[in-house]
Amino acid sequence: MAARIHPLPPTELSPEQSALYASITGGPRAAGPQHFALTAADGSLRGPFDAMLRSPAVGAAQQELGAAIRYRTRLDDRARELAILLVAARWSSGFEREAHEAVARAIGFDESELATLARQDVSGFSEDERLIGQTVIALLDGDLTDDEWAAASAALGEQGVFELTALVGYYSTLALQLRVFRVG
Numbered sequence: 001m002a003a004r005i006h007p008l009p010p011t012e013l014s015p016e017q018s019a020l021y022a023s024i025t026g027g028p029r030a031a032g033p034q035h036f037a038l039t040a041a042d043g044s045l046r047g048p049f050d051a052m053l054r055s056p057a058v059g060a061a062q063q064e065l066g067a068a069i070r071y072r073t074r075l076d077d078r079a080r081e082l083a084i085l086l087v088a089a090r091w092s093s094g095f096e097r098e099a100h101e102a103v104a105r106a107i108g109f110d111e112s113e114l115a116t117l118a119r120q121d122v123s124g125f126s127e128d129e130r131l132i133g134q135t136v137i138a139l140l141d142g143d144l145t146d147d148e149w150a151a152a153s154a155a156l157g158e159q160g161v162f163e164l165t166a167l168v169g170y171y172s173t174l175a176l177q178l179r180v181f182r183v184g
Contacts, residue, residue, distance in 0.1 A: 004182045007044035008053050016056035024049050024063055028071045035102040047095040048174045051181045062173070069170055073163040074156075077107045079132045082125070083167050085117040086136045091175035095183060131155050132164070139168045 013021055024030070024045060029038055040046055045053065052059025070080065081104040088096035101114050116124055122133030135152045138144050144152060152161050177183075 001182045003184065004180075005051065005054070007040060007042070007046075007050045009042045009044045011043075013053065014056075017053045020053060020056045020060050020063070021045065023060065024052075027063075028067050033106065035106050036099040047099065047183060048178055051177050051183060062170075065166070065170055066174075069163070069167050073167075074160055075163055075167070078109070078129065080167065081107065081109065082117065082122075082129055082133055083136045083164060084171050085114070086120055086122075086133060087140065087168055087171040087175065089118050089120050090137075090140045091172060091179070093171075093175035093178055095178050096171060096175060128155065135161075135164060136168055139165055140172070 008017065010018070010021060025038060037046060038049065044050055049063065052063055073080070075083070081100055084096065084100045085104060087093070088100060097118070101109075104114060113125070116122070117133075120137060122130045122137070125133060131151060132155075135144065135148060135156075138148050149161075152164070156164065
């Protein structure tokens with residue numbers, strides 16, 4: 001499918017878009033090791049970040065939520081990437097899968113684990129990771145049963161469950177936006 005929007009190079013940005021661009025390219029996503037490129041050769045943002053420029057106020061809030069989820073939660077790196085990859089699999093989000101499989105490889109996921117996550121299968125993971133995966137799948141289905149809540153809150157605490165629901169909602173939103181705007 002053809003993209004519905006063209007990537008905005010820095011030379012075409014309004015002052016508000018430029019401020020958002022600077023916060024994305026100068027924030028935590030751009031610091032440290034880069035497992036996927038934030039920008040294309042012309043300087044335009046890749047993936048959901050370019051789409052965020054269409055509404056700088058909403059995009060700024062959205063990217064800040066994403067930064068908080070990625071860098072300031074109690075979820076460890078493996079739990080976070082496992083959850084993101086399950087959301088990407090559920091919503092067939094190619095960009096999120098590509099980007100976060102690269103991150104997952106860098107933190108130790110092997111190809112077999114990535115393949116099972118692409119099938120939304122968490123049966124081969126450790127007990128703790130399997131519980132996180134099962135919780136994410138239940139959230140993607142719409143809710144947690146009382147038993148699922150009890151297991152998740154016992155393992156993660158209320159804060160961890162809140163952070164996991166925020167992650168699932170955020171990455172589901174990105175998947176929807178990427179699909180609607182036909183971002184590859």
